[in-house]
Amino acid sequence: MASMMGVWAFCQSILHIVFPPDFRFAFLKFLHRLFHWFSAYCYYDITEIDGVNTNELYNAVQLYLSASASISGTRLSLTRGLNSSSITFGLSNNDRLVDSYKGAAVEWEHIVTQRQSQSFSWRPLPEERRGFTLRVKKKDKQVILDSYLDFVMEKANEIRRKNQDRLLYTNSRGGSLDSRGHPWESVPFKHPSTFETLAIDPVKKAEIMADLVDFANGESFYGRTGRAWKRGYLLFGPPGTGKSSMIAAMANFLGYDIYDLELTEVNTNSELRKLLMKTSSKSIIVIEDIDCSINLANRNTTGGGAKSGCQRNNYDAASNGIEDDGNSITLSGLLNFTDGLWSCCGSEKIFLFTTNHIEKLDPALLRSGRMDMHIHMSYCSFPALKILLKNYLGFQEDELQKDLLVELEGVIDEAEMTPADISEVLIKKRRDKNNAVRELLVELKNRVRRKRGKSRERNGDVIEDEEQEKRALDSPKDGCDQLQETCNKKNEGGNGCDDDDNDDKYD
């Protein structure tokens, strides 16, 4: 044994002298090439770090394989990502997994090696070099390159959405970038609002849900008709009518992330475009209170401050999408954001604007194609009230006294109370269900009385019998009708006491 080892050491040193390292390296490379030349397979390496950036494909492959690995593997690595609500399985070091796609068999191998030396980099690289090697038969190469990798990415996104809690993004102050070079900061999105809890007219609710489902399933429709796969919704109505709750319900319903765009933090149109480029598919891009975020009153008027570039931007600039000074965000920039070429970055995107004052918005923003559906979030109606009573107090419709329901129905529309105000009353008294409903009724009647008082004040009417009016309103049956008659008599020939004033609407 000892003499054999001696001979081996002698031969090795001779070989090293006769064949210098460069020659040996070239020889091995040649053998390698020869092997690949005659091999029926080709190999693709997908490394975790691509230069200095994280390779999206590596992460996607890892997630994609996790679905198969969880079933077939015997030794697996387990991970639980940030914001993830479930565990993902992965291939252990140097493990292999066979997959098939359109009749082609592929083999994935997870390869982990120690990184030799830390080359200079602006951020520390992991000590291990990780990657996947994909082995494919040469004859299947085309099909794999053409569509298999896209399929893997798509599946991985699906798994990620299923596993991961949705995220709520907001643009960083002054367009600054985070450590990963992203202009958006995110937190897990855990808003509990759903269409079930949303108190709006059930017919309107069903219509919105059907529209969302059509949109989400509309890939082929949008492709066929040559339209970008996006949809715009405008939510308008007084504060406290559930606009934010509706956004959360939509996101929860579709499983989309939300990008809450703070327009006042965006300085230029190009910044706006960059933000759009960094949004992902299957997302809702929200601009709340669009009328307050930027002055969008009229594209034809001139003048305005730094943040009201749209005012200074004339019509031509808006229609041509030209920035007038490049230092402000303009209406044309915003229109391009929702409707221009850039709006098609990624797909399956919903643009959602909210406003308390729709009348202040430029018509260009409202036209079809930009805002496809205008949703009026109104004061609480009787059907919406029934939903709130069920959600907050657990009342089913048949559990409530009939005459109480009739009374509520009689005053709810005229009281113009927002669902937010109603929920406040119900929350306060929720331990005593029946008392809560009675309290709500009193509050509604008080509001009606105040409204009518205001209306009469404006009309200069004198209240002759305030007690009679109070009794009429408090009478459980047709109280409002009686009161209406009294008012009508008083206002003969003049304005009735139900003469709503729009100014009051958004008090």
Ligand SMILES: Nc1ncnc2c1ncn2[C@@H]1O[C@H](COP(=O)(O)OP(=O)(O)OP(=O)(O)O)[C@@H](O)[C@H]1O
């Ligand atoms: N339609 C609704 N259905 C159920 N709850 C509602 C509804 N509207 C309002 N609420 C309740 O009132 C609270 C405030 O509502 P929300 O913030 O959604 O109103 P908003 O219209 O977005 O108001 P703002 O215009 O001030 O942002 C919510 O947390 C929710 O509990």
